[in-house]
Amino acid sequence: WGRHEVQGLDPSRAEALALSPTQHQVGYTIRSAEQLPPALAHAGASARLVRRTAELMLRHSIVYASIEERCKSTQEYFDEVLRTARMQYEGYRAAAEVLGKILARPPLLDVWEKSCPGLLRAKTRELALQTEGTASYDGAFVEKLRIEQIYSAVVDLKSLETERPIREGDIRARFDAVSRLAAVEQAKVMAQEKLLAEELAAIGDGSETVAEYAGKLAESLSTSQLRLSDCKLLQLPPLVCSFIHIEVLDLSANALEALPPEICQLTALKKLYAVDNKLATVPDELWKLHRTLMYLALGGNPLVAEVRQLYLEGLPVLLAHLKLRHRRRRREATSEQGFFPRLASHHGAEAIRATRSASEPNKGVLPFTSYPPTPLPAKRGVFTRGVTLDDTDLPDYRPPRDRAPAPGVAPVLHGVRHGGRDGCRGGGGGGGRTASVRGGTADAEL
Numbered sequence: 468w469g470r471h472e473v474q475g476l477d478p479s480r481a482e483a484l485a486l487s488p489t490q491h492q493v494g495y496t497i498r499s500a501e502q503l504p505p506a507l508a509h510a511g512a513s514a515r516l517v518r519r520t521a522e523l524m525l526r527h528s529i530v531y532a533s534i535e536e537r538c539k540s541t542q543e544y545f546d547e548v549l550r551t552a553r554m555q556y557e558g559y560r561a562a563a564e565v566l567g568k569i570l571a572r573p574p575l576l577d578v579w580e581k582s583c584p585g586l587l588r589a590k591t592r593e594l595a596l597q598t599e600g601t602a603s604y605d606g607a608f609v610e611k612l613r614i615e616q617i618y619s620a621v622v623d624l625k626s627l628e629t630e631r632p633i634r635e636g637d638i639r640a641r642f643d644a645v646s647r648l649a650a651v652e653q654a655k656v657m658a659q660e661k662l663l664a665e666e667l668a669a670i671g672d673g674s675e676t677v678a679e680y681a682g683k684l685a686e687s688l689s690t691s692q693l694r695l696s697d698c699k700l701l702q703l704p705p706l707v708c709s710f711i712h713i714e715v716l717d718l719s720a721n722a723l724e725a726l727p728p729e730i731c732q733l734t735a736l737k738k739l740y741a742v743d744n745k746l747a748t749v750p751d752e753l754w755k756l757h758r759t760l761m762y763l764a765l766g767g768n769p770l771v772a773e774v775r776q777l778y779l780e781g782l783p784v785l786l787a788h789l790k791l792r793h794r795r796r797r798r799e800a801t802s803e804q805g806f807f808p809r810l811a812s813h814h815g816a817e818a819i820r821a822t823r824s825a826s827e828p829n830k831g832v833l834p835f836t837s838y839p840p841t842p843l844p845a846k847r848g849v850f851t852r853g854v855t856l857d858d859t860d861l862p863d864y865r866p867p868r869d870r871a872p873a874p875g876v877a878p879v880l881h882g883v884r885h886g887g888r889d890g891c892r893g894g895g896g897g898g899g900r901t902a903s904v905r906g907g908t909a910d911a912e913l
Contacts, residue, residue: 507710517684520706520710524700525677545659552655554609555655558611561613573638590611683698692714700718701724702723703727710733711734714737718740718744719742726750728750731756741768742766746768746770747769748771749765765778
């Protein structure tokens with residue numbers, strides 16, 4: 468990787484390999500569009516992804532707090548102006564669409580004439596109940612403006628109908644009028660957005676920083692190397708990990724406190740530099756790169772003692788530890804959710820909960836979650852008739868292995884047959900199923 472000295476290289480061997488006897492060059496292939504992932508192969512899609520990722524990197528950088536403070540008042544003013552203009556544009560545009568449908572199908576005039584008054588009253592009441600500035604208020608305002616424009620056009624057209632038949636040109640004139648209103652509002656929005664961009668650029672909105680980040684990301688498309696050293700990053704946006712073609716990722720000299728778990732998506736990553744950051748550990752998901760990752764640099768980080776020792780022992784040891792830790796945490800998460808919940812249900816979770824002794828609340832009971840009673844499973848010598856432990860009235864009795872139970876005492880579960888190949892404990896078949904109540908607790912044994 469890169470250019471380095473090769474000691475003791477045989478000149479004849481180097482000549483056969485077309486190498487210099489003193490230097491060995493291993494470069495990165497310039498990638499074509501066919502070699503890139505689908506999300507990056509298309510020029511437009513990759514440009515949008517690069518721009519969005521660069522903007523997120525700015526949001527997660529040290530300089531963003533000062534930029535936000537400088538631009539806060541200007542942004543708030545233009546947000547209010549743009550919000551009103553955008554609502555007006557959306558209302559006029561939606562009304563023009565409906566009038567276009569009426570132009571194609573004139574009988575819709577009668578439908579809108581009947582429905583508009585009721586719709587307008589409902590939207591007026593809804594708008595009065597909403598708080599101005601919220602998304603629900605904006606939606607109700609746009610809808611009310613749309614209905615008002617449609618109703619106004621319908622009323623004008625119906626007034627003409629008393630004098631003469633409505634012509635196609637009459638409907639088109641109303642359609643063109645509303646379309647012009649929408650175009651005017653759209654022009655206002657675009658002018659305000661342009662003015663906002665100029666104002667923020669004059670104040671210093673970080674557009675130069677975004678352009679710098681975007682240049683680094685775009686360069687990685689052909690070199691497979693993403694150099695983000697000294698970019699003043701506080702966090703690495705997970706969207707960076709969508710550049711799955713990257714083979715070298717340099718995050719040195721930033722202020723990163725953690726690496727995102729999504730870093731395991733970089734399946735082509737061979738070298739990861741994270742020197743001089745604030746990392747205390749590395750994500751467990753990093754072990755998934757054990758087939759490709761060959762070099763990991765974590766110097767200059769306040770690593771915890773365990774991770775530091777494993778890092779010093781070597782990358783294979785660290786990745787093996789991360790794999791074990793990842794599996795252990797998955798097992799712990801599974802046990803916290805409850806292990807074998809359906810098994811607990813088959814053994815009568817509700818009955819066990821009802822008869823559990825106050826002095827021994829958890830003894831002999833598997834973790835379970837509450838489920839409706841379900842029939843005992845019919846398998847391997849156990850026959851059921853749709854009865855569960857919840858439906859039985861069990862005595863405090865366990866039948867001996869070698870003699871019949873006492874008269875008048877029910878020795879088995881209702882609907883469960885014991886003996887011989889049917890599943891008796893003392894017979895020749897598989898394991899049987901017995902149940903008893905002892906000291907206020909019910910347990911079922913397989």
